[in-house]
Amino acid sequence: MSSTNRGRARHRADNYPTPSWCVRRLLEVVALPREGRWLEPCAGDGAIIRATPPGPTWTAMELRPECEPLLEPMVGAAQTHLGDFLASPPSGKFDVVLTNPPYGSAQAFVEQARRRADHVVMLLRLNFLASATRAPFMRETLPDVYVLPNRPSFTGKGTDSIEYAWFHWHDHGRPAGWVRVLADTSVAERRRG
Numbered sequence: 001m002s003s004t005n006r007g008r009a010r011h012r013a014d015n016y017p018t019p020s021w022c023v024r025r026l027l028e029v030v031a032l033p034r035e036g037r038w039l040e041p042c043a044g045d046g047a048i049i050r051a052t053p054p055g056p057t058w059t060a061m062e063l064r065p066e067c068e069p070l071l072e073p074m075v076g077a078a079q080t081h082l083g084d085f086l087a088s089p090p091s092g093k094f095d096v097v098l099t100n101p102p103y104g105s106a107q108a109f110v111e112q113a114r115r116r117a118d119h120v121v122m123l124l125r126l127n128f129l130a131s132a133t134r135a136p137f138m139r140e141t142l143p144d145v146y147v148l149p150n151r152p153s154f155t156g157k158g159t160d161s162i163e164y165a166w167f168h169w170h171d172h173g174r175p176a177g178w179v180r181v182l183a184d185t186s187v188a189e190r191r192r193g
């Protein structure tokens, strides 16, 4: 999810890969099963999968056909699904859904993912928490929020205009609904991506 270039032409299908340091900061602290079935439902070029240490068995879904040859070597042909996650998600249950969804359909991605996994973790704009239309959903399913203190650059050309956080919904009891601020990331590490 990126608000990059709001008001200007956006990349086709909201193609904004997640910098790997954002994934590293999250995985340092979040309590997720480190093995099991993980789903990247809009995997793009597989940036999040690449940034995750070995352990999970990944399934990758993506709308854009040009991503298929990039994803297949990472997760295997059988686990690579070309298609629309909102219309025809991969079958079965997953332990974890981890992604940065397209900006325009983030809420639909959260809802679809929550039907398919115990843990749903998404990189979203911090103000995803606040919206009159989303308020009933948020009151009902309050996520844990992990704020990134450094703004990601989704284009490699400077940072985005707003703040981001990882939102974690999990079904092992009621989510704590806590807010944590993740560790700082050095400029050098951010430049590496």
Ligand SMILES: C[S@@+](CC[C@H](N)C(=O)[O-])C[C@H]1O[C@@H](n2cnc3c(N)ncnc32)[C@H](O)[C@@H]1O
Pocket: 001, 002, 012, 013, 014, 015, 016, 017, 018, 041, 042, 043, 044, 045, 046, 047, 048, 061, 062, 063, 064, 083, 084, 085, 086, 087, 099, 100, 101, 102, 103
């Ligand atoms: C913000 S990019 C993030 C890519 C990847 N998740 C990452 O974090 O690097 C969003 C991705 O969602 C894909 N996408 C958009 N709508 C989709 C849909 N309905 N089903 C599957 N993928 C979709 C886009 O093609 C794009 O690759």
